[in-house]
Amino acid sequence: MATTVPGRRRSAALRLLAVAAALFGALLGGAVPAAAHAALTGSTPAQGSVVDRAPEQVSLTFSEGVAMGDDSIRVLDPKGRRVDRGKLRDLCSGDTVKYAAGLPPGLADGTYTVAWQAVSADSHPVSGAFTFSVGAPSETTAAVPRQEAGGGLVGALYGIARYLAYAGFVLLAGGAVFVLVCRPAAAGVRSVQRLIVQGWAVLTGSTVAMLLLRTPYTGSGELADVFDLGGLRQVLETKPGVALVSRLLLLAAAALFVAVLFGAYARAQAAGPGAPDGPPSGGATDAGSTAAEDGRRRADLTLGLAIGGVIVAVGLAATWAMAEHASTGLQPSIAMPVDVLHLLAVAVWLGGLAALVVSLYWGPAVERTAVRRFSRLAFCSVLVLVATGIYQSWRQVGTWRALTDTTYGQLLLLKTGLVVLLVGIAWTSRRWTARLTELRTPGGTAEAPSSGTTAAEAPVPATAPAEAPAPEATAADDGGGGADRAAQLARQRAALSTARTKRIRDADPERLGLRRSVLAEAAVAVVLLVVATVLTATEPARTEEAVKSTAGQSAAANQPQVLTIPFDTGGPRGKGTARLDLDPGRSGSANELHLRISDPSGRTMDVTEVKVSFTQRAQRLGPLPVVPGHVSEGHWSAAGVQLPVPGQWQLSLLVRTSDIDQVTETRNVKIG
16 A cells, blocks of 8 residues: 555656557647748749749738848859849738749749748748749759758757646646636645646746757757857847747746745635634734734735736746747737737646646645635636637637638547537536535544645544554654654555555545546647647638639639640541630730641641630720741740730630631630
């Protein structure tokens, strides 16, 4: 029995830790590199395009604000040499986010590679590359970084630090609320003290790690750059850097809060409302006056801690809101306060749940009133969580279809399912809470366990087995030479006392059921926090849908138009098929037209004459004639075909196979 009870405790803790680590690795591992939050929505020249003359600059358009430097856009020639001027031009105006890199005049023909990297307004790095050609495509040896920004080992470490930061905040803020609102006596419980202090330490350590990792995370991707002081100085000038430094300053204030909570506040709660402050022989008037002063002191201390704690907690939550999703996109002035409320609701619910778990498993028996207070507080937190979550979902998702068609929407559905599961388990916990009775001492009176005792020091019934012999007496019986034996007996007596306390505690079926139910809640909460962390590192569904739409329109506009037109002139060898290619199929630029004619068997075939014309009836333009030149058997082409406006054009193809046999076929073609 002496070794079984501590072993079971360690085993339960290790199992919970193993489950948390496994789920963390499974879910977070798939989130690296972080998905882009700002996305490239357009470029000039367009991706894959062929231009007649070298452009004066390369410009990029993004879906939201980004931070870029002079080296953020690099243009490489076919031999891999950098040809841009190395100076970035800010072309942003209104809602348009656009940057450009100047090019020197007289660039040779060939394929050029554009590699770019930026940091989106919500602190996540983005990067990419594309090609365009001058004159005609060519082979290129330009080397483009294979690793996306925010990926690799640095990305994985940064993702772990993000998760630990959220977890630390939840434990720190939620645990403190549990103590102040639900169970003040827990201020003297060592397991709760360790939980909150560890939350503060984890949040502080992860914040420092994120600050050092920002340079390689948003830049080179090399872990050695964490020691780059110049890069760290640049990070401190960015919005994410300011947020992280602000968080560290607030954590210094949080350290003072924790010291008072577990110092003066814990001592005040241990003294109790009726504890005398003076000598026992004092008069009743002095005792009453002292009790009133103690009550006022406790009330003032509680009020001060509550006000200070709210200020620190709101400030810490704001360091996330000011640098991530809420700070960009739709309605940021509303989204940031809503995000702060959302984070606080999560912390109160899940952090309080963690404090309740350690109180139930590693501390004096928890009072029924404390559990019921937390149950009501958790219910209010869930209401706030649902209200703010609905707004955030509308803001980041936008459409019902995006819930299933985007990664963000799928993760949001998973998070919603976990919340529903957690609420279901919490409902079971509430049922156990309703069945709780106050603890009773052997004398039959209600027991109020001391906040400073441990499980081993809890009251034991008078019918408990006799204690082991006192170590001092045993040492004396051994002739004074049994110091080791005395220490062993002391450990055995402590183990027996702990075992008896646990046996008495487990004999209460209501509290046993509550502990198991709350432990299940905590396990689901670990998974929920992981999913929430991954969600914050995923591109919002609105952005993903907008980028897909823009990319689709751009692809449709830049894709060469290909038409297959059967014809029959009615004369001998009058049947065949014409294939017409118009590349790139855009207005305002020189298009190249290729026409190939084949007979019914698929072999190339020459005809006497071909003519092409374009008409736009809506704009009353045309017909604009095009006379292609004969290139080879069955092949005609024309360069510099100009179509002034985009839209639906009617193409007319005249094919003449003899002096009198001809036919005109018409087709509609969409020009971008």
